[in-house]
Amino acid sequence: AQKVTQAQTEISVVEKEDVTLDCVYETRDTTYYLFWYKQPPSGELVFLIRRNSFDEQNEISGRYSWNFQKSTSSFNFTITASQVVDSAVYFCALSEARRSYGQNFVFGPGTRLSVLP
Amino acid sequence: GAGVSQTPSNKVTEKGKYVELRCDPISGHTALYWYRQSLGQGPEFLIYFQGTGAADDSGLPNDRFFAVRPEGSVSTLKIQRTERGDSAVYLCASSLGGATGELFFGEGSRLTVL
Numbered sequence: 001a002q003k004v005t006q007a008q009t010e011i012s013v014v015e016k017e018d019v020t021l022d023c024v025y026e027t028r029d030t031t032y033y034l035f036w037y038k039q040p041p042s043g044e045l046v047f048l049i050r051r052n053s054f055d056e057q058n059e060i061s062g063r064y065s066w067n068f069q070k071s072t073s074s075f076n077f078t079i080t081a082s083q084v085v086d087s088a089v090y091f092c093a094l095s096e097a098r099r100s101y102g103q104n105f106v107f108g109p110g111t112r113l114s115v116l117p
Numbered sequence: 118g119a120g121v122s123q124t125p126s127n128k129v130t131e132k133g134k135y136v137e138l139r140c141d142p143i144s145g146h147t148a149l150y151w152y153r154q155s156l157g158q159g160p161e162f163l164i165y166f167q168g169t170g171a172a173d174d175s176g177l178p179n180d181r182f183f184a185v186r187p188e189g190s191v192s193t194l195k196i197q198r199t200e201r202g203d204s205a206v207y208l209c210a211s212s213l214g215g216a217t218g219e220l221f222f223g224e225g226s227r228l229t230v231l
Contacts, residue, residue: 004159035219043206045160045222091159105150105220107159 002027004094004108012114013082021077021111023092029053031097034068034075035105040088051075082115089113119143121223123209129229130199138194138226142211149192150220151184152208160208166192167214199230 003026013019025034036048049059051068059066063080079086092108122141130136142149148167152160162176169189177183181199186192196203206225212218 006159037220037222042224044224045208045210045220047219047221050219106162107152109159110157 002094002096002106004092004106006090006092006108006111008111009109010112010114012116014116015084016081018078018080019082019113019115021079021090021092021113023075023077023108025073025075025092025094027073027094027096029096033095033097035093035095036066036075036077037091037093037107038088039091039110045091048077079113082113084115084117087113087115121209121211121221123207123223123226125226126224127227127229129231131231132199132201134199134230136196136199136228138196138207138209138228140192140194140209140211140223142190142192142209143221144190146211146213146221147189148212148214148218149186150210150212151192151194152210154206154208154225156205163194163207196228199228201230204228204230 005024007022032053034051037045038048039045049066056068065078067076089110089112091110093105095105121143124139150165151163153163154160164171164177164184165173166186169186181197183195206227208222208225210220210222212220
């Protein structure tokens with residue numbers, strides 16, 4: 001069965017600090033997709049990134065970077081030089097490609113990030 | 118607008134009443150999902166539609182919950198005999214389909230059962 005764990009419930013950092021959000025997943029499939037979503041105070045979940053299980057290349061997008069390691073079933077997310085606007089709840093999610101069509105994406109419990117000025 | 122639209126944004130009802138929550142997905146998105154999010158938790162899967170049919174309804178908690186998508190576009194989540202434990206934010210998401218497709222979420226419908 002699919003499962004996503006985000007062990008950090010809440011993190012507080014001071015602006016300009018780097019912060020890493022952890023995500024550990026469980027799946028029996030060899031083909032799967034991992035996602036990160038951001039949920040700001042307004043409530044709407046915003047897509048950040050998607051990785052497939054065959055691509056372990058790390059990715060950088062501006063201040064955001066992602067470290068995918070299949071050996072440890074982890075897909076961690078780092079924000080460099082954090083800003084107050086980064087304050088939000090961040091969710092890691094997993095989708096298995098076993099079926100022909102998309103199925104239930106499984107979300108982790110989320111990590112609430114507070115960036116203090 | 119071009120995003121996923123959910124109505125109402127807030128609904129307060131009394132225990133035992135019937136509630137309908139509506140989702141209007143992004144035009145052309147064949148896949149539609151309903152999730153429930155309780156305070157401090159991640160979205161919990163309820164049901165997934167591919168076109169008009171429910172491809173996976175394994176997340177519906179019991180038979181008081183039902184969802185339809187008669188024309189493959191707008192979907193309605195129906196909750197009968199509401200209970201206080203049903204209070205949550207109900208999120209709708211749509212995608213182009215397939216496990217690879219990113220989900221586009223609406224702002225949610227906050228349901229409060231008194």
